[in-house]
Amino acid sequence: MTLPEGIANRVALEFPSKAENVAFARTAIAVFASQLDFTLDELDEVKVAVSEAVSNAVIHAYGDEPGLVRVEAAITADGELLIEIVDRGQGIEDVETARQAQWTSRPEERMGLGFTFMEQYMDRVEVESAPGAGTRVLLRKRPAAARVAG
Amino acid sequence: MTLPEGIANRVALEFPSKAENVAFARTAIAVFASQLDFTLDELDEVKVAVSEAVSNAVIHAYGDEPGLVRVEAAITADGELLIEIVDRGQGIEDVETARQAQWTSRPEERMGLGFTFMEQYMDRVEVESAPGAGTRVLLRKRPAAARVAG
Amino acid sequence: MHLEARRMGDSLIVRLKGELDLHSAEAFRAFVREQLAASDRIRNLILDLRAVPFIDSSGVGAILGRYKEIREGRAGRLIALGPRVPVRRVLAMSGLLRVMDIAETQQEALAMAKEGKRVP
Amino acid sequence: MHLEARRMGDSLIVRLKGELDLHSAEAFRAFVREQLAASDRIRNLILDLRAVPFIDSSGVGAILGRYKEIREGRAGRLIALGPRVPVRRVLAMSGLLRVMDIAETQQEALAMAKEGKRVP
Ligand SMILES: Nc1ncnc2c1ncn2[C@@H]1O[C@H](COP(=O)(O)OP(=O)(O)O)[C@@H](O)[C@H]1O
Ligand SMILES: Nc1ncnc2c1ncn2[C@@H]1O[C@H](COP(=O)(O)OP(=O)(O)O)[C@@H](O)[C@H]1O
Numbered sequence: 001m002t003l004p005e006g007i008a009n010r011v012a013l014e015f016p017s018k019a020e021n022v023a024f025a026r027t028a029i030a031v032f033a034s035q036l037d038f039t040l041d042e043l044d045e046v047k048v049a050v051s052e053a054v055s056n057a058v059i060h061a062y063g064d065e066p067g068l069v070r071v072e073a074a075i076t077a078d079g080e081l082l083i084e085i086v087d088r089g090q091g092i093e094d095v096e097t098a099r100q101a102q103w104t105s106r107p108e109e110r111m112g113l114g115f116t117f118m119e120q121y122m123d124r125v126e127v128e129s130a131p132g133a134g135t136r137v138l139l140r141k142r143p144a145a146a147r148v149a150g
Numbered sequence: 151m152t153l154p155e156g157i158a159n160r161v162a163l164e165f166p167s168k169a170e171n172v173a174f175a176r177t178a179i180a181v182f183a184s185q186l187d188f189t190l191d192e193l194d195e196v197k198v199a200v201s202e203a204v205s206n207a208v209i210h211a212y213g214d215e216p217g218l219v220r221v222e223a224a225i226t227a228d229g230e231l232l233i234e235i236v237d238r239g240q241g242i243e244d245v246e247t248a249r250q251a252q253w254t255s256r257p258e259e260r261m262g263l264g265f266t267f268m269e270q271y272m273d274r275v276e277v278e279s280a281p282g283a284g285t286r287v288l289l290r291k292r293p294a295a296a297r298v299a300g
Numbered sequence: 301m302h303l304e305a306r307r308m309g310d311s312l313i314v315r316l317k318g319e320l321d322l323h324s325a326e327a328f329r330a331f332v333r334e335q336l337a338a339s340d341r342i343r344n345l346i347l348d349l350r351a352v353p354f355i356d357s358s359g360v361g362a363i364l365g366r367y368k369e370i371r372e373g374r375a376g377r378l379i380a381l382g383p384r385v386p387v388r389r390v391l392a393m394s395g396l397l398r399v400m401d402i403a404e405t406q407q408e409a410l411a412m413a414k415e416g417k418r419v420p
Numbered sequence: 421m422h423l424e425a426r427r428m429g430d431s432l433i434v435r436l437k438g439e440l441d442l443h444s445a446e447a448f449r450a451f452v453r454e455q456l457a458a459s460d461r462i463r464n465l466i467l468d469l470r471a472v473p474f475i476d477s478s479g480v481g482a483i484l485g486r487y488k489e490i491r492e493g494r495a496g497r498l499i500a501l502g503p504r505v506p507v508r509r510v511l512a513m514s515g516l517l518r519v520m521d522i523a524e525t526q527q528e529a530l531a532m533a534k535e536g537k538r539v540p
Contacts, residue, residue: 002215003166011165011174016153019323020185024161028178035170044354044386051356055322065152111364113357113394120393169443194474194506201476205442261484263477263514270513 009035010074016066017058017087025071026050032073033081037143045121046081046141052114053085053137060105061089061135079146083139092129099127159185160224166216167208167237175221176200182223183231187293195271196231196291202264203235203287210255211239211285229296233289242279249277303331310341310376311413313406315348320359332366336373343376344413348406350382360394367399377401377416381409423451430461430496431533433526435468440479448479452486456493463496464533468526470502480514487519497521497536501529 003010011032015021026047033046050071057069070086092098098105099119104112118125122139129135153160161182165171176197183196200221207219220236242248248255249269254262268275272289279285301324302317312335318324336342345366349355363378370376378400383391391397403409421444422437432455438444456462465486469475483498490496498520503511511517523529 009166009168009170011163011171013161013163013178015161016159018159019321019326020159021161021182022322023319024178024182027181028163028174031177032171032174041386047354048356048390051321051354051358055356055358058322109361109365111357111361111394113360117357117390117393169441169446172442173439191506197474198476198510201441201474201478205476205478208442259481259485261477261481261514263480267477267510267513 006077008075008077010072012073013071015069017062017069017089018066019055019058021069022051022054022058025054025069029071029073029083032075036075036079036081037145038081038141039144042141042143046083046139049118049121049125049139049141050083050085052117053083053139056114056137057085057087057089057135059110061087061091063090080140080142085137085139086134088134091131091133091135092127093131095127095129099125156227158225158227160222162223163221165219167212167219167239168216169205169208171219172201172204172208175204175219179221179223179233182225186225186229186231187295188231188291189294192291192293196233196289199268199271199275199289199291200233200235202267203233203289206264206287207235207237207239207285209260211237211241213240230290230292235287235289236284238284241281241283241285242277243281245277245279249275301327303328305331305335307339307342308410309413311344311346311410312336312342313346313348313381313409315351317351319354320352320362321354321356322358325358325362328362329365333369336369343370343374344379344416345370345376346379346381346403346406346409346413348381349387350384352387353384355387355390357390357394360390360396363391363400364394364396367396371399377413379403379409379412381406421447423448425451425455427459427462428530429533431464431466431530432456432462433466433468433501433529435471437471439474440472440482441474441476442478445478445482448482449485453489456489463490463494464499464536465490465496466499466501466523466526466529466533468501469507470504472507473504475507475510477510477514480510480516483511483520484514484516487516491519497533499523499529499532501526 029050030043030047072084074082099115101116102112104110122141124140126138179200180193180197217239222234224232249265251266252262254260272291274290276288304315306313367378380400380402401412403412424435426433487498500520500522521532523532
């Protein structure tokens with residue numbers, strides 16, 4: 001096995017879209033992220049962002065039958081954390097609208113703050129989604145100390 | 151996605167055989183295991199056992215080029231934790247000898263206690279290995295509280 | 301998530317222990333509903349968050365839901381007791397602090413509940 | 421793993437913080453070697469394990485390696501300071517307690533080092 005060019009390390013998780021597994025995913029990714037020079041506060045931010053993206057896959061992607069969620073994380077050679085959360089669920093019709101603060105398709109139960117929290121706590125959030133095919137969220141973050149130093 | 155008959159939940163991890171990833175694997179599996187009614191001491195035992203099996207895949211399975219390690223964990227419908235640690239490395243010639251306490255192929259650096267710790271801390275340890283093909287370790291454990299109650 | 305409840309006058313104090321996310325929010329919701337159903341005399345809800353190391357938007361949503369029940373059904377007040385810094389940041393970002401007060405000690409929380417009538 | 425060292429008489433006190441496993445064992449090994457290389461006067465090694473929540477057989481192996489260096493090179497003694505219960509269990513299972521003593525306080529550890537000459 002050789003790691004792709006520019007990737008220093010990476011891990012992948014796969015699990016059924018059950019609410020119990022959200023804690024598993026965010027904790028695992030936070031431990032992986034701690035290989036970079038993140039502060040405890042920053043690791044907490046990563047945890048929140050992963051929790052939001054994985055919760056979305058659990059709540060919104062699949063109907064009542066649980067589907068598979070895949071989370072891949074990588075550390076680049078120059079010290080950036082990349083996290084990809086992928087489902088093969090129903091997808092999002094209009095990503096731009098979905099990303100707006102307080103927009104939710106389930107106003108009775110949800111606050112529509114998932115994407116907002118991801119954006120607040122990560123450097124970048126990219127969303128690719130196709131109705132019927134699924135959703136892929138890419139989160140990126142560098143340790144602030146590295147940003148100052150480098 | 152439907153879970154196999156008798157399986158209540160399951161997760162899979164995949165990562166290159168680097169020493170940094172041992173902490174990631176044991177912590178992730180311990181968080182997953184906490185879905186069962188394990189005590190903190192028991193979760194610590196699970197952590198040690200996973201740490202041993204994954205460390206073995208990192209040290210012994212592959213040469214200098216890192217290879218892929220896969221860890222799958224499941225919770226059965228009747229409350230048992232199953233953990234499988236799989237590598238596609240060089241395998242073990244004589245599993246029975248390898249499992250003996252203090253037997254190691256690297257006496258300069260290692261203590262030969264990995265399998266012993268797995269056996270001490272889990273209810274059952276199964277090892278399947280074929281030279282040139284890789285090694286598969288299956289660990290099983292039930293919460294002691296459940297054993298008493300059930 | 302471990303949950304405990306106590307009554308002090310017309311306040312219900314719920315102590316949460318563990319991470320408040322999508323999964324544990326469900327247990328939290330059911331627990332508070334049951335406690336509230338047990339007595340019409342409860343007006344205020346004090347959430348002791350001192351042992352909550354983590355919260356996300358699902359957790360915030362569950363707290364907001366309890367606020368609505370207390371506010372609409374009982375004209376009461378919602379007070380958070382001692383949230384840790386990371387939790388406090390998430391509560392602030394969510395806008396929940398516009399309807400919920402923060403107390404640092406249980407005494408302070410009970411005093412706030414007694415004052416009553418904060419209209420957001 | 422965070423590592424700190426201090427000299428007290430002919431004892432080197434190394435404070436470990438974090439989990440001691442395959443990965444951190446490497447840093448631990450290098451750190452202790454460097455500290456020992458800096459002075460011939462060091463005879464005993466006191467490992468402050470109070471902030472180590474986890475150890476496995478790779479961690480135990482790294483401690484045993486340090487014992488051999490101290491024992492063979494300096495006829496000194498190895499003392500573990502305040503290991504937590506799960507760590508203590510692993511140390512016991514490994515047989516390491518046959519060559520290493522446990523102290524509960526730093527004072528006790530230094531007194532043990534002074535006594536010297538435990539021949540296993
Ligand atoms: N993985 C996903 N699959 C399908 N729809 C999604 C997914 N993630 C987000 N969405 C849609 O985007 C909306 C906004 O998401 P978010 O900001 O996280 O708020 P919330 O989860 O509270 O609704 C959701 O209500 C949902 O309609
Ligand atoms: N995944 C593996 N691949 C190849 N060889 C292995 C693997 N796991 C264990 N072994 C062999 O079994 C021996 C005993 O393993 P263990 O009891 O864990 O002791 P140690 O890791 O300290 O050598 C190892 O020294 C090695 O030769």
